Amino acid sequence: MLDHVHNQPSRSTMRLTANALTKRYDEFELSIPDLTVEPGTALGLVGNNGAGKTTFLRLVLDLIRADDGQVRLDGDDVASAFDWKTRTGSYLGPSFLIDFLTPDEYWHFVGQTYDLSEAEVDERLTQFADFYVDEPIGETTKYIRDLSTGNKNKAGLVAALLPAPDLLVFDEPFASLDPRSQIQLKELLQARRGDTTMLVSSHDLGHVTDVSDRIAILEGGEIVRDEPTDPDTLEDLTTYFAEAIRPKETTPADA
Numbered sequence: 193m194l195d196h197v198h199n200q201p202s203r204s205t206m207r208l209t210a211n212a213l214t215k216r217y218d219e220f221e222l223s224i225p226d227l228t229v230e231p232g233t234a235l236g237l238v239g240n241n242g243a244g245k246t247t248f249l250r251l252v253l254d255l256i257r258a259d260d261g262q263v264r265l266d267g268d269d270v271a272s273a274f275d276w277k278t279r280t281g282s283y284l285g286p287s288f289l290i291d292f293l294t295p296d297e298y299w300h301f302v303g304q305t306y307d308l309s310e311a312e313v314d315e316r317l318t319q320f321a322d323f324y325v326d327e328p329i330g331e332t333t334k335y336i337r338d339l340s341t342g343n344k345n346k347a348g349l350v351a352a353l354l355p356a357p358d359l360l361v362f363d364e365p366f367a368s369l370d371p372r373s374q375i376q377l378k379e380l381l382q383a384r385r386g387d388t389t390m391l392v393s394s395h396d397l398g399h400v401t402d403v404s405d406r407i408a409i410l411e412g413g414e415i416v417r418d419e420p421t422d423p424d425t426l427e428d429l430t431t432y433f434a435e436a437i438r439p440k441e442t443t444p445a446d447a
């Protein structure tokens with residue numbers, strides 16, 4: 193879609209809704225009765241190992257099928273519609289990568305799938321030159337399979353950001369990145385706030401708070417808290433998880 197005043201692609205971000213969403217694995221059940229993420233909102237997902245964060249993100253991306261309910265993006269059920277795929281960038285981990293390609297080859301391959309020309313991909317990659325520093329962008333020679341874990345993740349994160357999608361979905365995007373890259377990634381995500389709907393799962397409470405408008409806590413497959421971020425969010429989250437390992441002391445009056 194073109195913005196005819198500026199002859200540029202017009203910005204439109206995506207609304208995500210989940211209704212009666214259920215996914216079962218043996219003893220585990222993810223159950224999200226009703227969730228809406230408004231266009232341009234960044235939703236952070238936190239929760240202990242096995243809480244269901246990745247399962248939810250995989251359902252959003254139609255990588256697995258729900259047992260009940262659905263995820264809709266701008267009203268379209270992700271399990272049957274296609275349009276959202278060309279408007280979504282995602283990176284859930286190294287299994288997303290094609291590891292017999294170099295990062296440059298991979299980024300151009302991804303660019304083609306989003307109908308970007310070679311020149312557009314090259315132009316867009318310049319914004320990541322300080323972020324992906326293992327080898328200069330445009331001159332990468334190492335195959336993805338030979339990269340360090342952090343550099344693999346950076347190659348995947350660049351590929352997700354490259355198409356400037358309306359929806360970004362990231363699972364543990366800060367994992368294995370060096371501190372400098374973590375700060376740069378935060379800046380890259382913060383620059384898109386308001387323009388892009390984002391789902392970001394992370395165990396780094398500080399980073400996820402910094403890049404999110406809302407934080408949802410998942411516990412045992414359910415969203416047990418979902419609140420806008422504010423200056424107290426990081427402390428509140430830290431207290432929440434600390435209390436899970438050190439339950440509040442009971443006072444004599446409670447006994």
Ligand SMILES: Nc1ncnc2c1ncn2[C@@H]1O[C@H](COP(=O)(O)OP(=O)(O)OP(=O)(O)O)[C@@H](O)[C@H]1O
Pocket residue numbers: 217218220239240241242243244245246247248
């Ligand atoms: N393909 C599968 N087959 C069986 N069980 C699965 C499968 N995928 C996920 N699970 C189970 O679903 C539950 C939720 O897993 P999930 O990966 O969504 O959690 P998570 O919150 O992302 O955890 P982590 O923080 O460790 O990444 C776990 O009990 C997990 O074992």
